[in-house]
Amino acid sequence: MTGVAGRPGRLEAAAVAKRYGAAVALDGVSLEVEPGEVVALVGESGSGKTTLLRCFNHMVEPDGGTVRVDGREVRDIDPIALRRSIGYVQQEGGLLPHWTVERNVALVPWLRGDADPRDRARVALDLVGLPPEGFADRWPRQLSGGQRQRVAIARALAARPAILLMDEPFGALDAITRAELHESFLGLRREIRATCVLVTHDLTEALKLADRVAVMRGGRIEQVAEPDRLVHRPAGEYVARLLERAGVR
Amino acid sequence: MTARRRRFLRGGPIPGATLLFAVAFGMLGSAAEEATAMAAAAQDPATGQGGADVVVASKPFAESFLLAEMFAQLLEARGFRVDRRPGLGATEIAFRALRTGGIDVYPEYTGTGLVAILGEPASSDPDSVLRRVRRVFRTRWGTEWLAPLGFENTYAIAVRRETAEEYDLATLSDLARAAPALTAGFSPDFIGRDDGLPGLQAAYELRFGSTRSLLQAVKYRALAEGGVDVIDGYSTDGQIARYDLVVLEDDRGFFPAYEAAPLVGPTLVAERPAAVAALTELSGLLDEAMMRRFNERVEVAGEDVAAVAGRALRELGLLESSAAGAPAVGAGGTRDAAGLLSYLWDRRTTLLRLTLRHLLLVGVSLLLAVLIAVPLGLGLERARAGAEGTIRAVGLLQTIPSIALLAFMIPLLGIGVVPALVALFLYSLYPILRNTYTGVRDASPEAVDAGRALGMTQGQILRHVRLPLAAPVIMAGIRTAAVITVGTATLAAFIGAGGLGDPIVSGLALSDTRMILSGAIPAAVLALLVDAFLALAERVVTPKG
Numbered sequence: 001m002t003g004v005a006g007r008p009g010r011l012e013a014a015a016v017a018k019r020y021g022a023a024v025a026l027d028g029v030s031l032e033v034e035p036g037e038v039v040a041l042v043g044e045s046g047s048g049k050t051t052l053l054r055c056f057n058h059m060v061e062p063d064g065g066t067v068r069v070d071g072r073e074v075r076d077i078d079p080i081a082l083r084r085s086i087g088y089v090q091q092e093g094g095l096l097p098h099w100t101v102e103r104n105v106a107l108v109p110w111l112r113g114d115a116d117p118r119d120r121a122r123v124a125l126d127l128v129g130l131p132p133e134g135f136a137d138r139w140p141r142q143l144s145g146g147q148r149q150r151v152a153i154a155r156a157l158a159a160r161p162a163i164l165l166m167d168e169p170f171g172a173l174d175a176i177t178r179a180e181l182h183e184s185f186l187g188l189r190r191e192i193r194a195t196c197v198l199v200t201h202d203l204t205e206a207l208k209l210a211d212r213v214a215v216m217r218g219g220r221i222e223q224v225a226e227p228d229r230l231v232h233r234p235a236g237e238y239v240a241r242l243l244e245r246a247g248v249r
Numbered sequence: 250m251t252a253r254r255r256r257f258l259r260g261g262p263i264p265g266a267t268l269l270f271a272v273a274f275g276m277l278g279s280a281a282e283e284a285t286a287m288a289a290a291a292q293d294p295a296t297g298q299g300g301a302d303v304v305v306a307s308k309p310f311a312e313s314f315l316l317a318e319m320f321a322q323l324l325e326a327r328g329f330r331v332d333r334r335p336g337l338g339a340t341e342i343a344f345r346a347l348r349t350g351g352i353d354v355y356p357e358y359t360g361t362g363l364v365a366i367l368g369e370p371a372s373s374d375p376d377s378v379l380r381r382v383r384r385v386f387r388t389r390w391g392t393e394w395l396a397p398l399g400f401e402n403t404y405a406i407a408v409r410r411e412t413a414e415e416y417d418l419a420t421l422s423d424l425a426r427a428a429p430a431l432t433a434g435f436s437p438d439f440i441g442r443d444d445g446l447p448g449l450q451a452a453y454e455l456r457f458g459s460t461r462s463l464l465q466a467v468k469y470r471a472l473a474e475g476g477v478d479v480i481d482g483y484s485t486d487g488q489i490a491r492y493d494l495v496v497l498e499d500d501r502g503f504f505p506a507y508e509a510a511p512l513v514g515p516t517l518v519a520e521r522p523a524a525v526a527a528l529t530e531l532s533g534l535l536d537e538a539m540m541r542r543f544n545e546r547v548e549v550a551g552e553d554v555a556a557v558a559g560r561a562l563r564e565l566g567l568l569e570s571s572a573a574g575a576p577a578v579g580a581g582g583t584r585d586a587a588g589l590l591s592y593l594w595d596r597r598t599t600l601l602r603l604t605l606r607h608l609l610l611v612g613v614s615l616l617l618a619v620l621i622a623v624p625l626g627l628g629l630e631r632a633r634a635g636a637e638g639t640i641r642a643v644g645l646l647q648t649i650p651s652i653a654l655l656a657f658m659i660p661l662l663g664i665g666v667v668p669a670l671v672a673l674f675l676y677s678l679y680p681i682l683r684n685t686y687t688g689v690r691d692a693s694p695e696a697v698d699a700g701r702a703l704g705m706t707q708g709q710i711l712r713h714v715r716l717p718l719a720a721p722v723i724m725a726g727i728r729t730a731a732v733i734t735v736g737t738a739t740l741a742a743f744i745g746a747g748g749l750g751d752p753i754v755s756g757l758a759l760s761d762t763r764m765i766l767s768g769a770i771p772a773a774v775l776a777l778l779v780d781a782f783l784a785l786a787e788r789v790v791t792p793k794g
Binding site: 054082084095096107 | 693701703704706709713714793
């Protein structure tokens with residue numbers, strides 16, 4: 001599993017299609033993410049961004065096209081091993097409510113049978129700005145929304161994955177907390193250099209955090225570009241209107 | 250309480266110490282052991298004296314209790330050991346138990362045999378009825394009607410004296426005239442039988458203002474207090490005299506002959522002629538006046554069934570005056586509420602034993618239900634397509650009336666603990682299954698999704714996420730089932746499985762409120778204790794956080 005578990009962490013989707021009954025979620029999407037790169041998937045509800053994200057850890061089985069992680073087709077990889085090698089953060093955190101913070105964060109190292117899941121959990125908690133002395137033994141319900149998201153990020157990072165998938169990780173937070181977490185995220189980026197795919201409906205957030213931004217609409221990618229380029233050269237009316245609505249132009 | 254009465258009330262052959270041991274160290278083992286013992290007893294080809302116990306049963310009303318106790322004491326006086334199973338559910342249950350060897354003898358009425366068991370039209374000629382049931386019962390099931398005891402206990406339609414005067418009622422034809430203005434309270438048995446209400450309505454063109462279903466035990470009181478105006482009773486009921494009721498004459502000869510006789514099972518007939526001979530000693534010795542007097546002592550004066558039975562046998566010259574089983578005074582005269590505590594205290598040993606038996610029935614059936622329903626619920630969560638259908642099918646079991654369910658099982662499982670356990674088990678399944686499935690299905694979808702996305706296997710998700718998060722809901726199902734089962738287990742008395750239903754059934758049959766309470770109060774306390782115990786268990790299995 002070296003190509004998956006260790007560095008570098010290249011992601012590739014080629015002509016990926018997925019439909020749920022009559023609804024088309026992905027309509028032949030292609031996207032490449034370089035090792036260490038942060039790509040934001042932006043779009044409205046139903047644009048297919050979460051579906052695309054979940055193809056990369058095989059939580060979604062595409063109907064057509066290929067998805068590769070470090071050159072290997074996802075469908076040839078044991079899904080359990082694949083998921084244990086990829087960090088994942090949900091919108092509402094998805095912490096196990098009956099587990100302490102430490103046990104939550106230690107989840108993936110424990111699943112992988114690492115020798116020191118608790119130590120790894122504590123390191124990860126430090127990394128996201130939650131001192132383990134104060135937080136390790138708490139229950140998820142005792143945390144604020146921002147703290148819960150930090151724990152969820154720590155859990156995704158604890159096994160030091162090369163790839164991190166984040167599904168609207170800051171979507172449910174108030175503006176101040178979100179700004180704080182943005183700063184933490186940018187700090188983390190410099191420190192751990194993991195490949196990251198970030199789903200968000202907030203274009204400003206995408207422009208602030210990502211190396212490249214992919215704008216999705218109706219199961220297709222309208223444009224993929226660096227933030228600067230996207231802002232100055234929107235490809236088409238939809239992207240331009242999105243920028244306008246976000247107050248970026 | 251006399252030793253005789255304790256034996257009368259006891260549910261089965263497990264002594265208290267064995268039961269304690271069984272509850273503490275393995276309830277399943279004990280039930281199996283008793284099942285084996287029961288089966289052995291049923292098949293034991295012992296003959297004459299010193300053989301297996303003669304199993305004497307009754308149906309759940311006072312006269313049946315009294316006659317059965319007379320059979321039992323007579324057999325004991327002739328050297329037989331007797332196992333008493335009073336108060337078996339109803340005709341259906343008692344007769345199935347008889348022909349499948351679960352019991353050896355019980356008092357039955359020829360008219361009941363003809364109409365309720367054979368499904369033939371009623372007849373008012375006693376001799377032709379007896380000839381008919383004798384022949385058919387013998388060839389079809391090998392069961393034998395011994396010579397009748399000498400009295401008829403046919404249906405009697407009774408009204409309050411004021412009602413009779415107000416409407417000028419003396420006969421059932423008179424009643425047909427007044428019926429639209431009256432409310433009738435009839436036992437479920439009577440309402441359903443061809444020789445009961447349907448036939449009566451046809452014969453007299455009777456139409457009551459309204460008809461209610463009332464249990465035998467509450468009918469007379471309901472009539473006396475004006476809740477209903479007309480009831481069905483039995484011509485030998487002691488309560489008729491107690492409430493100064495008027496019995497309306499059956500002027501068109503509708504009610505069939507109901508001669509009382511011992512109905513004896515195939516094993517006793519074939520292999521224990523001496524026991525059969527002892528039972529025939531009673532033939533022809535009783536009459537209706539006598540029976541009404543004996544019944545009144547039991548039903549109205551509240552005297553001990555065993556004491557009344559013993560006195561009756563001595564009066565008939567079948568027991569010597571100095572013979573055993575002669576408790577001087579019955580329980581009469583102390584039926585007030587103040588006496589309840591001392592009544593309970595006097596019976597503490599019996600009640601403890603009945604409570605332990607009850608706990609055994611509840612514990613084993615509940616344990617089996619948990620062992621089946623929880624895994625099934627978890628399995629259905631993985632196969633959701635079939636889930637609702639399966640759960641509904643199990644839910645249908647809940648709609649089968651318990652007496653019907655028990656009756657179905659007698660040919661397969663006999664009477665006693667085993668069919669009771671099976672019935673209680675079946676009734677416990679639904680709440681546990683439903684809660685397990687729903688709890689596991691609806692357990693925090695975000696947490697389940699996170700577990701999956703981070704690489705938990707299905708088994709790990711079940712064990713570490715779904716099950717702990719569903720634990721409170723599953724426990725709620727188990728607690729619901731437990732409390733319901735404590736209540737339902739009182740019905741076990743109808744098939745001779747013992748437990749706290751014994752004093753309830755006997756008390757209902759004998760109109761003895763204290764006796765009813767001596768079963769109902771411990772049952773209620775038991776329900777609370779079982780629930781409290783399971784609340785503790787819930788705290789242990791429910792995750793923190």
